[in-house]
Amino acid sequence: xIPRYQRITFWTLIACIVAMGCFLFYEHQSARNxxxxxxxxxxxxxxxxxxxxxxxxxxxxxxxxxxxxxRLIALPSEPTARARALLxxxxxxxxxxxxxxPLQSGAAxxxxxxxxxxxTGHTIDTTGTAPDGSAATTSPxxxxxxxxxxxxxxxxxxxxxxxxxxxxxxxxxxxxxxxLTLLSxxxxxxxxxxxxxQVRFLVDGQPRETLAGHADLLRTYPSRDTTTKxxxxxxx
Numbered sequence: 001x002i003p004r005y006q007r008i009t010f011w012t013l014i015a016c017i018v019a020m021g022c023f024l025f026y027e028h029q030s031a032r033n034x035x036x037x038x039x040x041x042x043x044x045x046x047x048x049x050x051x052x053x054x055x056x057x058x059x060x061x062x063x064x065x066x067x068x069x070x071r072l073i074a075l076p077s078e079p080t081a082r083a084r085a086l087l088x089x090x091x092x093x094x095x096x097x098x099x100x101x102p103l104q105s106g107a108a109x110x111x112x113x114x115x116x117x118x119x120t121g122h123t124i125d126t127t128g129t130a131p132d133g134s135a136a137t138t139s140p141x142x143x144x145x146x147x148x149x150x151x152x153x154x155x156x157x158x159x160x161x162x163x164x165x166x167x168x169x170x171x172x173x174x175x176x177x178x179x180l181t182l183l184s185x186x187x188x189x190x191x192x193x194x195x196x197x198q199v200r201f202l203v204d205g206q207p208r209e210t211l212a213g214h215a216d217l218l219r220t221y222p223s224r225d226t227t228t229k230x231x232x233x234x235x236x
Contacts, residue, residue, distance in 0.1 A: 048074045056090055057187030057226050059101040059180035066184055068191065068227050083112040083159060083193055090188050091167070094181075101180055108167040110204070113160040117197060156197040159189055159223070165204045171212040178215035187226030196223045 051074045058069045073089060076082045087109045095105035171181065182201070189196050199221040202208070208217045 047078075048076055050074060054086065054089075055188070055191040056086075056093065057184045057191060058090075058093065059184045061101050061177060061180065064176055064180070064228070066180065066187060066226050066228050068187075079193065079195075080112050080114050083114065083189060083196070084109050086188055086192055087112065087161065087185055090184065101177070101184070103172070103181070104167070104170040106166060106170075107164055109161060110164050111162040113162070114196070115158045115160065117156040117158055119158060155195050157195050158198045158200065158220075159193075159196045160200045160202060161185065162202045162205055168203050168208065168211060173212040173214065175214045178211040178213075182211065182215050182221065183226040186221050186223060190223040190225060199223055 051072050054071050054073045054075065056069050056071055057066050059066050071089070075085050088107070091103060091108040092105070093099065094101050094103040171178065186199050189199060201211075201217045203217070211217055
C-alpha cells in the first residue's frame with residue numbers, strides 16, 4: 001500500500017504541473033496578443049525603399065553641438081511615413097547606451113502631418129446645395145491673415161509633429177537639452193525632406209507650452225540646417 005505522504009506528494013506535483021501548464025499557456029497568449037498589437041500599429045501601406053544614405057543631425061550634451069551624421073537605413077517612400085520613421089530612428093539613436101544626448105527609449109512620435117503652404121481655411125456656402133443634396137458645401141480659401149505661413153518656394157510644406165505625452169513627460173528638463181532635441185528633429189527633417197519649410201509641434205494632438213519646462217512648443221520653427229560646432233543656442 002502506498003503511504004499517505006507519498007500520495008499527497010504525488011497529487012501535489014500533478015497540481016503544480018497543471019498550474020505551470022496554465023501559466024505557460026497564458027503567457028504564450030499574452031505574447032501573441034502583444035505581437036499582434038504591434039503589427040496592427042505598423043503601417044502596411046507604406047512600401048520601404050532600399051537602404052539609403054540618411055543624414056541625422058545628432059545632438060551632443062557635453063558641448064552643446066549638433067553634428068550631421070550619415071546612416072544607411074531603409075525608410076518608407078511615402079513622405080509622411082518617411083518623416084515619422086526618420087524621427088523615430090533619431091530618438092532611438094538617443095536611447096542607445098552611451099548616447100551623447102540620452103533620452104528614454106520608447107515611441108516618441110505618434111504622427112507627422114505634412115500640410116501644403118500657404119495654410120488655407122474653409123468657407124461654408126449656405127446658399128447652395130451639394131451634389132448629394134446636403135444643404136451646405138465647403139470650399140478651401142486662402143488665408144487672409146497677413147501673418148499666415150507662406151511658402152518660400154514651390155511645393156513648400158508645414159510639418160506638424162505630434163509627440164507622445166509619454167516621451168515629453170520623460171524628457172530631461174533644461175534649456176539646452178530641450179533645445180537640442182527640437183533642433184536635431186528640425187535639422188534632420190530639413191536634411192532629408194527639403195520640401196518641409198516650417199515645423200510645428202503637438203503633444204497627443206494638443207498644443208503644449210514647452211517640451212519639459214523651457215523649449216517653446218507653441219511657435220513655428222523654420223526648417224533649416226541646425227548643425228553647430230558647440231554651445232548651441234536655445235531653439236529659435
